[in-house]
Amino acid sequence: MAVTISDVAHAAGVSKGAVSYALNGQPGVSDATRGRILQVAKELGWKPSLRAKGLSSAKAYALGLVVARDPKLLGTDPFFPAFIAGIETTLAEHDYTLVLSVATAPGAEERAYRKLADGGRVDGVILTDVRHNDSRIGLLRELKLPAVTLNRPDSDSPFPAVSMDDTDGITAAVEHLLALGHVRIGHVGGAQEYIHGRSRRQAWESAMAAAGMAADLFAEADFTAPGGVAATADLLRRPDRPTAIVYANDLMATSGQSFAQSQGLSVPGDLSITGYDNAEFTQYLNPPLTTIATDPMRWGRVAAQALLDQLNGTHSGQDTDLQAPSLLVRASTGPAPSTTTKHATKQAKEHTNP
Amino acid sequence: MAVTISDVAHAAGVSKGAVSYALNGQPGVSDATRGRILQVAKELGWKPSLRAKGLSSAKAYALGLVVARDPKLLGTDPFFPAFIAGIETTLAEHDYTLVLSVATAPGAEERAYRKLADGGRVDGVILTDVRHNDSRIGLLRELKLPAVTLNRPDSDSPFPAVSMDDTDGITAAVEHLLALGHVRIGHVGGAQEYIHGRSRRQAWESAMAAAGMAADLFAEADFTAPGGVAATADLLRRPDRPTAIVYANDLMATSGQSFAQSQGLSVPGDLSITGYDNAEFTQYLNPPLTTIATDPMRWGRVAAQALLDQLNGTHSGQDTDLQAPSLLVRASTGPAPSTTTKHATKQAKEHTNP
DNA sequence: AGAGTCTACTGAACCGGTTCAGTGGCGTGA
DNA sequence: TCACGCCACTGAACCGGTTCAGTAGACTCT
Numbered sequence: 001m002a003v004t005i006s007d008v009a010h011a012a013g014v015s016k017g018a019v020s021y022a023l024n025g026q027p028g029v030s031d032a033t034r035g036r037i038l039q040v041a042k043e044l045g046w047k048p049s050l051r052a053k054g055l056s057s058a059k060a061y062a063l064g065l066v067v068a069r070d071p072k073l074l075g076t077d078p079f080f081p082a083f084i085a086g087i088e089t090t091l092a093e094h095d096y097t098l099v100l101s102v103a104t105a106p107g108a109e110e111r112a113y114r115k116l117a118d119g120g121r122v123d124g125v126i127l128t129d130v131r132h133n134d135s136r137i138g139l140l141r142e143l144k145l146p147a148v149t150l151n152r153p154d155s156d157s158p159f160p161a162v163s164m165d166d167t168d169g170i171t172a173a174v175e176h177l178l179a180l181g182h183v184r185i186g187h188v189g190g191a192q193e194y195i196h197g198r199s200r201r202q203a204w205e206s207a208m209a210a211a212g213m214a215a216d217l218f219a220e221a222d223f224t225a226p227g228g229v230a231a232t233a234d235l236l237r238r239p240d241r242p243t244a245i246v247y248a249n250d251l252m253a254t255s256g257q258s259f260a261q262s263q264g265l266s267v268p269g270d271l272s273i274t275g276y277d278n279a280e281f282t283q284y285l286n287p288p289l290t291t292i293a294t295d296p297m298r299w300g301r302v303a304a305q306a307l308l309d310q311l312n313g314t315h316s317g318q319d320t321d322l323q324a325p326s327l328l329v330r331a332s333t334g335p336a337p338s339t340t341t342k343h344a345t346k347q348a349k350e351h352t353n354p
Numbered sequence: 355m356a357v358t359i360s361d362v363a364h365a366a367g368v369s370k371g372a373v374s375y376a377l378n379g380q381p382g383v384s385d386a387t388r389g390r391i392l393q394v395a396k397e398l399g400w401k402p403s404l405r406a407k408g409l410s411s412a413k414a415y416a417l418g419l420v421v422a423r424d425p426k427l428l429g430t431d432p433f434f435p436a437f438i439a440g441i442e443t444t445l446a447e448h449d450y451t452l453v454l455s456v457a458t459a460p461g462a463e464e465r466a467y468r469k470l471a472d473g474g475r476v477d478g479v480i481l482t483d484v485r486h487n488d489s490r491i492g493l494l495r496e497l498k499l500p501a502v503t504l505n506r507p508d509s510d511s512p513f514p515a516v517s518m519d520d521t522d523g524i525t526a527a528v529e530h531l532l533a534l535g536h537v538r539i540g541h542v543g544g545a546q547e548y549i550h551g552r553s554r555r556q557a558w559e560s561a562m563a564a565a566g567m568a569a570d571l572f573a574e575a576d577f578t579a580p581g582g583v584a585a586t587a588d589l590l591r592r593p594d595r596p597t598a599i600v601y602a603n604d605l606m607a608t609s610g611q612s613f614a615q616s617q618g619l620s621v622p623g624d625l626s627i628t629g630y631d632n633a634e635f636t637q638y639l640n641p642p643l644t645t646i647a648t649d650p651m652r653w654g655r656v657a658a659q660a661l662l663d664q665l666n667g668t669h670s671g672q673d674t675d676l677q678a679p680s681l682l683v684r685a686s687t688g689p690a691p692s693t694t695t696k697h698a699t700k701q702a703k704e705h706t707n708p
Numbered sequence: 709a710g711a712g713t714c715t716a717c718t719g720a721a722c723c724g725g726t727t728c729a730g731t732g733g734c735g736t737g738a
Numbered sequence: 739t740c741a742c743g744c745c746a747c748t749g750a751a752c753c754g755g756t757t758c759a760g761t762a763g764a765c766t767c768t
Contacts, residue, residue, distance in 0.1 A: 004724055015748045020726055030746060050473030051408040052724030056753050060405065071439035071651055075432030076634045085425035085456040097475055099416070100454040102442040119404030121451055225638055251635065258638040280430045281605065284579055284612040286640050297425055358754055369718050374756060384716060406754030410723050
């Protein structure tokens with residue numbers, strides 16, 4: 001930080017302005033002078049101060065991401081790390097950085113957005129985990145903070161969205177189970193407060209309806225492992241318990257599968273299970289989990305680019321639709337049990353393989 | 355960003371300097387004037403610009419964290435999210451933010467540190483995943499970037515360390531297995547390039563030596579799931595295969611356990627397994643994993659505080675030692691198999707419970 | 709009463725860039 | 739040859755804070 005633009009200007013025998021023009025590829029200096037200035041700058045090891053640059057150009061050269069999740073849950077969710085890695089691949093090409101906030105306590109989320117906006121720490125934010133009637137949209141509007149949302153909010157939003165449809169994946173999972181002969185296919189949903197919790201549920205409902213089946217085996221959970229256990233227990237207690245359950249994420253599927261097995265059910269013998277996300281550990285479960293392989297890295301890359309475009313004013317204003325993730329069949333799904341094994345629950349401790 | 359310090363000064367009928375003094379609680383203004391200034395500032399909704407502040411005070415008001423891991427691995431590692439959440443709890447109290455970089459490609463890591471240092475984007479960094487003879491230490495020195503390391507590097511480092519001993523946990527795991535009658539206790543180590551890979555291996559060796567046992571059943575892996583499979587396969591192929599394996603992290607333990615089961619081994623009947631980290635999903639495995647419960651959130655909190663102290667000049671210069679994580683016994687460990695089941699491998703397909 | 713001290717405040721310089729109006733020199737056309 | 743336009747560059751203002759030297763006025767002390 002020792003060498004400044006003035007040092008370079010002096011060493012090259014020109015004014016500060018000339019150096020600025022030379023560095024930024026703007027007209028106003030001859031090629032010869034430009035070359036000399038760049039040469040001198042290089043020799044002196046000049047790195048323009050981001051702070052000074054930011055002050056005069058009123059930019060922060062940073063994007064913000066506020067993650068409002070319980071760190072416990074965060075730790076097991078494969079989404080964010082990969083998503084963030086995707087953001088970085090885009091930012092690495094433009095000299096922007098990512099400012100990350102983790103807001104766990106209630107109220108901390110709004111404070112985090114205000115903190116990012118107030119001092120002008122970031123030029124825009126990426127909004128994840130969009131909720132039903134998400135209050136953050138109004139907040140960001142108030143703060144005049146440009147944003148991009150992951151999926152289109154169900155309330156009015158002025159921000160471009162980068163969407164990755166989750167309908168196709170869930171539909172494919174249901175159809176896969178139907179093809180295996182399942183009829184009673186349940187759904188353990190994520191918190192319905194989230195639009196991805198809702199859309200996955202709706203996809204399950206629609207797919208069931210399309211097959212002429214009732215979509216009554218629903219239990220709402222919260223995307224967490226204990227929630228998955230509770231919801232699974234709920235479904236398995238029902239008089240006509242499901243022979244297959246479509247979970248809204250891998251973590252619930254994992255804990256649900258584990259719970260079902262602890263109750264003496266064989267997976268997939270008695271119960272087929274599908275997850276969502278394709279967390280790496282799911283292929284090491286017993287049995288490995290059939291799941292839906294999303295591409296959070298790509299999502300991050302595209303979302304960051306969309307936000308940068310918006311900041312540059314080069315964004316089309318259109319929403320971006322990413323390719324829908326597809327079903328990855330592994331061993332946690334199998335043929336529906338024949339009716340004779342329907343009451344297997346009680347004897348299942350002695351039961352090994354169907 | 356509309357209202358500036360000049361607006362406030364004008365509205366309060368004082369100079370810019372007075373406003374600055376009033377806001378920062380510095381002497382130079384009477385209590386009455388200070389009150390009036392603060393009042394006016396509040397009414398106008400003035401938020402001092404971080405950029406301007408940073409320029410004149412030569413601070414970035416941000417800390418940096420560079421994560422150099424494969425995003426796939428990152429996605430399953432519970433460490434970082436919780437660690438970052440811990441950093442945030444500290445930063446939330448001081449108006450600092452966290453700048454996160456994910457460096458996946460080779461060479462990207464050094465570039466990331468340079469990027470953070472060059473423009474003066476951060477005031478200091480937290481160094482995680484310290485390696486043997488870590489080149490980053492020299493790099494940070496060259497960049498004159500203050501830092502804190504997680505655990506004390508094995509090369510000369512001028513930076514304070516915040517350490518969480520992993521010897522105790524591994525020792526406890528080995529002793530737990532010894533108490534269960536195991537003799538051939540193997541270790542699947544993380545990449546020995548990392549000092550935590552080394553220290554865990556050494557802890558295992560020492561604990562074995564202390565019990566008078568040979569520590570020859572070692573296989574090096576890389577902290578990834580496929581690596582865990584390969585190392586496990588290696589150990590199980592050995593003539594005197596282990597009856598218990600201590601893994602250097604949960605991900606390898608998970609995949610190792612899954613692999614062993616796929617080979618027909620019962621866990622813990624034929625093979626006991628311990629992990630490290632206490633990732634949330636490990637309690638939903640079959641069987642749930644015996645592991646070592648670390649506290650990455652606390653680690654993050656303390657490390658961030660240590661770095662801030664260092665920036666303020668209030669750091670003692672002493673390393674900080676956090677409480678060592680302890681063993682969490684679950685069902686993946688059990689009594690050593692009797693000698694009759696020693697060759698269980700071949701017949702294991704027919705083998706259910708011991 | 710005069711000197712000295714202290715408090716409360718002002719004005720200006722400064723941080724390190726960007727940007728704009730202004731200027732000098734050169735080439736061109738009539 | 740002179741007027742004109744254009745290019746290349748300079749100097750200064752500016753972004754919004756911090757900080758320091760300087761000063762006016764009140765108070766104390768002898």
